[in-house]
């Protein structure tokens with residue numbers, strides 16, 4: 001067998017093991033920094049396969065790096081395994097949690113982490129059997145949902161010596177992720193005032209909640225004077241104790257997003273000045289807790305082309321009648337407008353995409369197309385400013401089902417997700433193989449990267465000394 005067949009047959013022969021692993025992670029959903037079950041499970045498999053392990057990297061207890069081989073090129077595969085709070089759901093087409101209020105894998109990171117692991121094992125197999133040279137590294141990246149893990153790992157320099165990084169995400173279409181995502185800051189503003197009886201002695205009180213509310217009024221006025229593609233959203237995480245007590249403490253949590261990192265920096269500073277203004281108006285004080293920040297995603301087109309070619313070669317997941325029947329039920333549980341909305345967003349017809357599951361590999365799918373900006377953010381962005389990075393999506397969800405929904409949690413725990421993951425493992429492994437065996441490819445990806453960042457070294461969006469949040 002040739003090396004390519006060795007890679008693919010390794011993934012096929014591990015099919016049951018990989019499906020068991022992702023199901024195990026799905027059955028033990030843990031949110032960011034609490035995902036010790038998944039981190040232990042995946043790192044154990046890699047360690048037993050002979051990978052050199054570094055656990056608790058970047059002072060993140062549930063982060064790890066597993067490495068095999070030596071010398072150049074060094075290719076990284078990014079894995080994630082955190083779940084979402086409150087998204088617990090059984091594998092069925094009616095909304096019912098496995099555990100009331102529990103976490104669930106509604107973003108499919110059970111698949112994301114294990115798919116990459118399957119690719120890493122297959123590449124190691126090919127390196128041993130066929131003498132492929134270089135280093136393969138699997139990054140166990142925690143807390144993606146809060147955009148923290150890879151940002152701290154990037155600040156610790158863990159991606160600095162990579163020649164390329166690869167990742168993927170469960171979605172609807174089988175396609176390359178060629179668009180950029182939004183850079184972002186996540187931060188909390190704490191307001192401090194003076195409590196008093198709200199009826200008897202309001203003149204003695206200074207309301208921290210007023211500070212929060214006036215900040216948001218100011219932000220609403222600010223919106224007219226920022227670029228239309230920027231986004232600012234917030235929740236009030238603490239508003240006071242009772243109406244008859246002037247709140248002495250209040251807290252609001254903001255996300256500021258914009259297409260490029262410097263735009264986020266600018267909007268963030270403006271918002272802090274608005275908040276300062278609110279303290280002057282309310283005679284309160286405030287302080288800022290920056291929780292996380294990330295870069296926009298910079299897709300490497302050279303790697304993207306390899307991914308596209310390899311995905312077409314492997315072909316879409318082969319869903320059976322059970323998968324299709326379940327997918328139809330899940331699709332029909334969302335409003336028809338949402339299904340239509342997916343087609344509009346992807347700018348494809350139902351026939352082009354496949355319904356209820358995508359049965360094709362497509363170029364240029366809506367917001368994943370080169371030059372587009374997806375409205376969300378990902379901490380893969382920071383990796384993409386350190387090393388050439390390629391990503392893609394595979395079909396793990398029925399048409400119209402959005403990630404972070406109960407339907408998504410049901411789908412990523414079903415045979416649909418498992419099949420989408422197998423395609424991902426194969427595409428990651430074959431793309432990794434191309435990068436390991438073709439110095440010209442690595443060189444071209446590196447040249448494109450150097451041009452894209454135009455000599456600017458990656459500067460962490462995190463302030464110096466900021467520690468990761470405690471679990």
Ligand SMILES: [Zn+2]
Pocket residue numbers: 107108109144169
């Ligand atoms: Zn996700």
